[in-house]
């Protein structure tokens with residue numbers, strides 16, 4: 056594995072390798088000394104063209120726990136507008152000797168462009184590009200699902216297992232969601248059955264070619280679901296007529312106490328954050344015992360440690376030495 | 379003036395014959411013509427076509443001389459077999475007055491590579507608010523007959539109706555860039571299966587088709603002539619076919635890239651493939667080819683859109699829209715239409731020279747290769763192969779979508795009123 060740009064870059068074996076490595080990383084995080092010497096002397100740059108403190112911190116913690124040198128490079132505001140271009144920024148990072156660049160960019164394809172344009176030699180990790188993908192989010196979500204739904208919450212118990220036959224319902228603004236795109240791809244690769252639920256305006260034209268089912272009716276899609284993932288919905292979408300009002304959205308597509316009761320005993324509730332409490336998810340749902348929302352955050356660090364490890368240290372035995 | 383004897387060329391792909399070019403016209407046609415001091419061009423195996431006519435090129439001058447000038451753009455045109463190009467109006471300043479169109483026309487004359495026919499803007503500043511002085515541009519030395527706000531759609535139905543009506547007085551035509559503005563705000567690529575995966579904002583086919591449907595009805599209502607720029611969807615072809623069947627005076631063009639490339643290329647996120655209208659699906663490509671073959675689409679027009687490298691060397695969303703096309707147009711048509719058996723060489727001449735000249739009301743272009751016609755013609759090696767090297771382009775810009783691709787059909791010579799602009803496959807001098 057040279058880069059991680061899309062969840063589609065991972066076949067089943069590669070995805071399981073990341074998840075299993077993340078299990079090992081999680082185990083090390085239970086120790087008294089959390090820091091591993093693995094990436095000593097390597098430089099990881101967090102290149103963020105968009106504000107996302109939570110994602111940046113997660114990658115930063117992951118890199119530091121692997122003993123990498125971390126440089127945070129905030130280039131907010133320079134995307135898409137004129138100013139310092141992606142290319143000039145990339146050339147700067149290359150001059151600094153970045154071994155890996157973790158990039159968050161407002162333009163779909165930003166990470167892809169960085170990886171394939173010849174501007175830099177290091178590995179590129181897509182930390183979210185526009186409305187395209189966010190593959191490490193999908194990996195941490197799959198890690199969380201596997202832990203609960205396959206490993207019965209026993210650390211390491213799900214190692215080597217995929218999500219075959221598990222039913223995942225993803226609800227919300229699929230059209231603008233990089234989380235949904237990456238999740239659909241990865242969950243399909245891992246054998247899960249995904250149903251997307253959204254008002255028709257928030258499903259992209261072309262969604263019928265995706266490896267998943269779609270529905271406009273949340274209640275029916277909760278039946279039989281093993282995991283329910285609520286996506287963040289921006290209230291401003293109603294100004295562009297994607298839905299009439301926050302209240303109507305919440306009533307039709309929000310997860311509330313009534314809908315929690317429709318779920319099976321074991322069904323987990325997920326959200327990539329940050330949440331709009333009261334819009335797509337009620338406090339009852341967010342704070343219920345089913346909720347894995349806080350756990351997703353800590354799993355994020357383990358998964359990102361695994362990704363950085365496999366890209367920078369483990370590549371020789373992963374993809375035949377393509378580092 | 380040099381006299382040329384073109385030995386054994388095949389006019390429109392027919393049996394070999396000699397053509398004598400003298401005093402700016404085709405002076406003689408026949409077997410074994412006497413040379414009489416003429417420069418002899420060995421035309422064995424070469425197809426002779428009337429010089430190609432482009433209805434749609436962006437020469438960028440005045441205003442963006444870093445991307446292209448009239449001189450560099452017309453060199454590229456000559457290299458591609460063209461003898462006339464229409465220069466689009468979205469320059470800076472906009473070609474919306476007699477002064478600017480005359481300036482562009484004069485720059486074309488001075489460069490001398492092809493005839494440059496400025497397109498006049500429909501509205502002042504291409505702002506879509508009030509009519510530009512269409513009559514003054516028509517009456518100017520540039521004799522403008524094609525008017526377009528290309529890049530912007532004349533979306534106001536009343537303004538479009540008035541423009542269609544008004545240009546009847548000078549036998550003009552409105553060339554519409556058909557793009558309903560609201561459904562394409564922020565659009566980055568064709569809306570469909572690929573855009574859904576790439577997370578790029580979609581440019582739906584309906585935004586083009588709705589405008590074309592409206593405009594053909596408007597043109598019929600007021601009895602005017604309408605031309606549709608760069609048709610890109612299967613639905614548009616169907617609407618045009620329907621309109622022509624009802625006798626609407628409408629013509630349409632398709633670009634070489636829309637005949638050959640699809641939105642699958644956008645998966646690379648390489649901005650060389652970013653263009654407006656966007657590359658569409660394979661079904662659209664097939665429909666466009668069929669439409670061009672049956673004459674529903676009248677012309678191939680390049681929409682040659684040179685851009686400075688910094689406008690393409692960036693992320694997709696930040697990149698400018700457009701591709702160069704003058705040097706590759708004929709080859710693209712050969713691959714899409716000739717190699718596939720959809721058009722013969724007479725068909726190529728019709729769609730790339732005869733009909734575009736008629737749409738632009740150019741009397742000296744697109745004429746039959748017979749005695750007395752102006753000696754505007756191009757010689758093509760139909761089996762020649764060449765690899766596209768952006769660095770070797772005559773255009774000042776490098777944003778070709780065909781970089782590295784081996785294309786079919788090579789332009790060997792181009793003559794503008796009997797003067798060689800290209801000889802032995804190389805540009806000569808004006």
Ligand SMILES: [Zn+2]
Pocket residue numbers: 528529530555607608654655
């Ligand atoms: Zn246009």
